[in-house]
Amino acid sequence: MNTATAQGLQVMTAQDVAKMVMNNEELFILDVRNESDFNDWKIEGESIEIINIPYFDLLDGVDPALSKIPESKKVLVVCAKEGSSKFVGEQIVEAGRANVFYLQGGMKTWSEHLEPVKVGDLKAGGELYQFVRIGKGCLSYMIISNGEAAVIDTVRMTSVFDDFAKSHQAKIKHTMDTHLHADHISGGKQLADRVGATYWLPPKDAEEVTFLYNKLEEGQDITVGNTTVKIHPIYSPGHTIGSTSFIVDDRYLLTGDILFVESIGRPDLAGKAEDWVGDLRQTLYDRFAKLSMDLEVLPAHFGKVSELGEQGKVSARLGDLFKQNPGLQIHDEQEFRRTVTENLPPQPNAYQEIRQTNMGKMKPTEDEQQEMEIGPNRCAVHDK
Amino acid sequence: MQADKVIDAKGLACPMPIVKTKKAMDELGSGQILEVHATDKGAKNDLAAWAKSSGHELLEDREEDGALKFWIKKG
Numbered sequence: 001m002n003t004a005t006a007q008g009l010q011v012m013t014a015q016d017v018a019k020m021v022m023n024n025e026e027l028f029i030l031d032v033r034n035e036s037d038f039n040d041w042k043i044e045g046e047s048i049e050i051i052n053i054p055y056f057d058l059l060d061g062v063d064p065a066l067s068k069i070p071e072s073k074k075v076l077v078v079c080a081k082e083g084s085s086k087f088v089g090e091q092i093v094e095a096g097r098a099n100v101f102y103l104q105g106g107m108k109t110w111s112e113h114l115e116p117v118k119v120g121d122l123k124a125g126g127e128l129y130q131f132v133r134i135g136k137g138c139l140s141y142m143i144i145s146n147g148e149a150a151v152i153d154t155v156r157m158t159s160v161f162d163d164f165a166k167s168h169q170a171k172i173k174h175t176m177d178t179h180l181h182a183d184h185i186s187g188g189k190q191l192a193d194r195v196g197a198t199y200w201l202p203p204k205d206a207e208e209v210t211f212l213y214n215k216l217e218e219g220q221d222i223t224v225g226n227t228t229v230k231i232h233p234i235y236s237p238g239h240t241i242g243s244t245s246f247i248v249d250d251r252y253l254l255t256g257d258i259l260f261v262e263s264i265g266r267p268d269l270a271g272k273a274e275d276w277v278g279d280l281r282q283t284l285y286d287r288f289a290k291l292s293m294d295l296e297v298l299p300a301h302f303g304k305v306s307e308l309g310e311q312g313k314v315s316a317r318l319g320d321l322f323k324q325n326p327g328l329q330i331h332d333e334q335e336f337r338r339t340v341t342e343n344l345p346p347q348p349n350a351y352q353e354i355r356q357t358n359m360g361k362m363k364p365t366e367d368e369q370q371e372m373e374i375g376p377n378r379c380a381v382h383d384k
Numbered sequence: 385m386q387a388d389k390v391i392d393a394k395g396l397a398c399p400m401p402i403v404k405t406k407k408a409m410d411e412l413g414s415g416q417i418l419e420v421h422a423t424d425k426g427a428k429n430d431l432a433a434w435a436k437s438s439g440h441e442l443l444e445d446r447e448e449d450g451a452l453k454f455w456i457k458k459g
Contacts (some may be wrong), residue, residue: 034432034434036433054433055399056433079398369426
């Protein structure tokens, strides 16, 4: 974080910022993107103060910004890629300010950063990790036991998982997706192909996929590390018709996009909200209600930074969610139907194209993939 | 559309397309039209927002020959 350039403008990486968010360190952010991009999506954190002044309003000088920038805090200038943040940041330094940084790679890199957080140890040895994609709100998981690993809801930055498994002396044997994602491009198939693992997808979500996959079905347990860890799939439709949750080690419930910490999954992203409302309700109010209330819920997304707990971990006890999660308190069926089909937040950016890509029907370039994934995940009904 | 001036900002990343556009615009008179060619995808939202905040009018934009083209009328 201390690589000063000749002008005194310093670099902050996405990892630096992620750590600051997770540790609640104070930071002042000047976001110089245009107003609509800023309003759509920005860096958030409990101890982050952020303002927006587009860089094109600062071309004649940064005076309009200086009076708004506190002298006592670290100042981070942020833009879409990084060019404009350097341009503005250098002028702020020239105006005599210290502790000025720009975000390396801008919001594009922020969107891709993954931070591994240990969830806990497994009974027969091994660990469960959550990978927090803090800029987009995606959560992936890795189960490691006895030299083997399984990755759940892999995002497209697959080398992170590859490297992490290697550094824990584990070989990735399985990758599975809880459902066909609409907000981000899955890396599950690509990672499985590269490391020689098996890729699993619920068959009801895979009717149109163009590649080979293993059918993820209830009752067919998957084991990691010579049967020491059991991954038990449970059919839990509603966000998609194939959505499947996992009970890992009889202790963790990986809910995919059905149940989040502060919300529930939206049923409309495949265009079938009306048809799937009943499934969603049955999964949440009937199937999940019969599970052990002591299970630790680990979702595939978070919508707000308030959902980040200790060390950035996103999780909650199932019993607590039945008491507190707004999506689990709607006892009237008609009211539930209205809540999950009307007044929903906007859809995730490029969600139709992302679904096509995850089916193998579209093959966008790396740049196009970055572009498609810009913005928040918006998979929950309360993500406004 | 007939432009009074054309600038080429192809291959340039933010903030340069707008820096060049602004410079060219400063040399035009009110009501004259500037045509801008760019390849940075971010230029689209940024030029529209910049034109609005600076009192110019974005008359048209379209993708042509692998470039984003904009026609902006000076306010």
